[in-house]
Amino acid sequence: MIRSALSYPSKKNLVLQCLRRMSSLVSTSVSEVHPGVAHVTMHSPPVNSLSLSFCQELSQNLQVIHKDKSIDIILLQSDIPGIFSAGLDIKEFTQPKERLMEFWTAFQQLYIDLYGASQTTIACMEGSAPAAGCMLALSCDYRVMTSNTKAKIGLNESLLGIAAPPWLAQQMMDTVGSRVAELSLWRGTLYAPEQALAIGLVDELHENPRERALELAVAEFQKIPRQARAASKTLTRQKRLKHFHQERQADLEHFVNFITQDAVQTQLRGYLQQLAAKKNKK
Numbered sequence: 001m002i003r004s005a006l007s008y009p010s011k012k013n014l015v016l017q018c019l020r021r022m023s024s025l026v027s028t029s030v031s032e033v034h035p036g037v038a039h040v041t042m043h044s045p046p047v048n049s050l051s052l053s054f055c056q057e058l059s060q061n062l063q064v065i066h067k068d069k070s071i072d073i074i075l076l077q078s079d080i081p082g083i084f085s086a087g088l089d090i091k092e093f094t095q096p097k098e099r100l101m102e103f104w105t106a107f108q109q110l111y112i113d114l115y116g117a118s119q120t121t122i123a124c125m126e127g128s129a130p131a132a133g134c135m136l137a138l139s140c141d142y143r144v145m146t147s148n149t150k151a152k153i154g155l156n157e158s159l160l161g162i163a164a165p166p167w168l169a170q171q172m173m174d175t176v177g178s179r180v181a182e183l184s185l186w187r188g189t190l191y192a193p194e195q196a197l198a199i200g201l202v203d204e205l206h207e208n209p210r211e212r213a214l215e216l217a218v219a220e221f222q223k224i225p226r227q228a229r230a231a232s233k234t235l236t237r238q239k240r241l242k243h244f245h246q247e248r249q250a251d252l253e254h255f256v257n258f259i260t261q262d263a264v265q266t267q268l269r270g271y272l273q274q275l276a277a278k279k280n281k282k
């Protein structure tokens, strides 16, 4: 579905038009909302879970925006009320090995494309962001979250009987510090907005994250020279990305070996049943 949020009468932008055409097929849309500022909107009901195709599409859109020199700020948001992203699509974990490899490779690529974006990126979270949903937010440069206490954010992988991949755990450590990350990871804590703000997992709470993110982009971030923003990002992220590329193949093998263990598969099936039971109780 195309979101025609091109509310600012900017010059014709062929790249964005092309993205909109691609996006009409699947679950993300791209629109320029202000000169230099693009919304990337996730809309894969019911919960924006990251399936293979969703990861690939989001990556593809980000790669096209990266090449578009007219865009220097990306606002990542969801149009599903109460949800930013539910993280990886758990049903993908029960697929055959070839598909698992393709899936994890696409997820790795999404991390590279978002964490490694040269543009400034802002996560506008109007709802929950567990696990890989939190990864999307952690990969952005700035996080604005709803103040609605129903929303939760964090790395809850341990509650599924799995662990976050090392590079995601590292993102958490880089953001909230080692000790808080360590406790969060083994407890699988999902934080309410005020708690997330208190530990530095998000940067701001606002009742309207989209409005606030656009205000920040235009009134604050665009006033900082673009090349300086990009160079500052390189300072803090280049080392992590280099390490990630070196470890990428090992990470893929590690994931497949881990996720296909009988004990892990049993845990995951149990977790999916819990989700279904919770829904039936509603």
Ligand SMILES: CCCCCCCC/C=C\C=C\CC(=O)SCCNC(=O)CCNC(=O)[C@H](O)C(C)(C)COP(=O)(O)OP(=O)(O)OC[C@H]1O[C@@H](n2cnc3c(N)ncnc32)[C@H](O)[C@@H]1OP(=O)(O)O
Pocket (backbone or CB within 6 Å): 046, 047, 049, 082, 083, 085, 086, 087, 088, 089, 090, 091, 128, 130, 131, 132, 133, 156, 157, 160, 162, 163, 164, 165, 166, 254, 255, 258, 259, 275, 276, 278, 279
């Ligand atoms: C030693 C080191 C080893 C390292 C090895 C590395 C291994 C790493 C492996 C994996 C990493 C994983 C990262 C992840 O992202 S795992 C995913 C974690 N996500 C979650 O736990 C979120 C679960 N979902 C929820 O909590 C809720 O759904 C919520 C997002 C809060 C929304 O709640 P609500 O609005 O009430 O919606 P429902 O719960 O009713 O759900 C609606 C339907 O959506 C389905 N659903 C929800 N989440 C997922 C998901 N992540 N994947 C697939 N499907 C999901 C849910 O079952 C409902 O489906 P249906 O309508 O068919 O019943």
